[in-house]
Amino acid sequence: MKSDSAQNNKINKPLLNIGELADYFNVSQRTIQRIMERRALPFYCIGKSIRFKKEDVDNYLNKVLVESVSK
Secondary structure: OOOHHHHHHHHOOOEEOHHHHHHHHOOOHHHHHHHHHOOOOOOEEEOOEEEEEHHHHHHHHHHOOOOOOOO
C-alpha cells in the first residue's frame, strides 16, 4: 500500500504518466486510455511515453465536476 506522502509526491510532479494519473483518479489505466481516445484530456507524446501536465489534469477535473444539488 502506498503512503499518502508518496502519493502526494507523484501528484506534485509537473508531468504524470498513465499509471500515476490512474492512481490519482483512483481508476484503471484502461479508463485513462479511454479518456485519451476521446481526446477529453490533453496529453504529450514524448518518444513512446505519454505524459499529462498537472495543470491540464486540474482543468479536466474542473470540467467534469458535477455540482451538488444542495449548493
